[in-house]
Amino acid sequence: MRAVVLHSHGGPEVLTIEEVADPVPGPDEVLVQVAATAVNRADLLQRMGLYPDPRKAQPEIPGLEFAGTVAGVGARVTMWRPGDRVMGIEAGGGYAERIAVHERQLLAVPAGIDVVDAAAIPEVFLTAWDALVVQGGLTSGRWALVHAGASGVGTAAIQIAKAIGARVAVTCSAGKADLCRALGADVVLLRSPHAWLDDARVAVPAGFDTILDVIGGDEVDRNLQAVAQRGTIVQVGLMGGGSTKVNVGLLLTKRAHWVGTTLRTRPLEEKVAVTRRFAAEILPLFDTGRLRPVIDRRYSLSEVADAHRLMETNANAGKILLVM
Numbered sequence: 001m002r003a004v005v006l007h008s009h010g011g012p013e014v015l016t017i018e019e020v021a022d023p024v025p026g027p028d029e030v031l032v033q034v035a036a037t038a039v040n041r042a043d044l045l046q047r048m049g050l051y052p053d054p055r056k057a058q059p060e061i062p063g064l065e066f067a068g069t070v071a072g073v074g075a076r077v078t079m080w081r082p083g084d085r086v087m088g089i090e091a092g093g094g095y096a097e098r099i100a101v102h103e104r105q106l107l108a109v110p111a112g113i114d115v116v117d118a119a120a121i122p123e124v125f126l127t128a129w130d131a132l133v134v135q136g137g138l139t140s141g142r143w144a145l146v147h148a149g150a151s152g153v154g155t156a157a158i159q160i161a162k163a164i165g166a167r168v169a170v171t172c173s174a175g176k177a178d179l180c181r182a183l184g185a186d187v188v189l190l191r192s193p194h195a196w197l198d199d200a201r202v203a204v205p206a207g208f209d210t211i212l213d214v215i216g217g218d219e220v221d222r223n224l225q226a227v228a229q230r231g232t233i234v235q236v237g238l239m240g241g242g243s244t245k246v247n248v249g250l251l252l253t254k255r256a257h258w259v260g261t262t263l264r265t266r267p268l269e270e271k272v273a274v275t276r277r278f279a280a281e282i283l284p285l286f287d288t289g290r291l292r293p294v295i296d297r298r299y300s301l302s303e304v305a306d307a308h309r310l311m312e313t314n315a316n317a318g319k320i321l322l323v324m
Helices: 041-047 122-135 152-163 174-183 196-203 219-226 248-253 268-281 301-312
Strands: 002-006 015-019 029-039 065-073 085-089 098-102 106-108 143-146 167-172 187-190 208-213 227-235 257-260 295-300 319-323
Touching: 002 301, 015 301, 029 085, 029 301, 041 301, 065 122, 085 122, 085 268, 106 268, 122 143, 122 152, 122 208, 122 227, 122 268, 143 152, 152 167, 152 174, 167 174, 167 196, 174 187, 187 196, 196 219, 208 219, 219 227, 219 248, 295 301, 301 319
Parallel strands: 143 167, 143 208, 167 187, 208 227, 227 257, 295 319
Antiparallel strands: 002 015, 029 065, 029 098, 029 319, 065 085, 085 106
């Protein structure tokens, strides 16, 4: 099969496409013929040597999500049959024509969504739902703040917040504000050079019940100022850096929760648990049209370096797909 392989780490030029052996599914695993995968920030970090695949798999193939059809099943698999349309997340290996995954980590592709477009769903919708609802405690009528509202996670988070009846504000650049509003954002807070915190205090004086932050850096202190009493900040990413000065006293006086999270390094049973709950509670919303993948651009697998370069510019609004 063809796959993107990392023999060294660095810029997009280190991404090479090679013929490698097909994965062999174990007794509880499913072999998926991949139709498409998607580019995530974690892929860029892995390429640079800053976020290795915890499985230590060889050859090193990046890629956290995929969608395709079942090509084969292990001896103990009961949930899937060859030909089923599936999607899912894995710690790595998505940038390849085939991938072997535990059967309980797979999700059915919603009936109304093309299997290629479905590759834009698993990572960002699972991440956003887990951060906002499962760990962030967001419920109907409460306020969420989502940073980088036009990112993959951001576009998913806006839709999920609205689907459960919550209100949502986002931070984004001026050029991406219309997309965020179209997805349902109640308040759009423009970032640099604008001071979003001042606008947030006017729009939501009591503060935000749940904050989903993929940026970190200087936004951390602003989050502590913007979070409501007994609110929760869920730290999903660190695009703006991992070190900054913060007023920790606000964490105490507001009795706030600050949660760090990642899906990639969780044990298998934790990944299975969140996947199965997502399948029951959120996946049906794609069938009703309440949720949809937001796709910025599609590249072929041979254009993987260009796809990485686009994400590095932060110009994309929604997901960047790699189509097999």
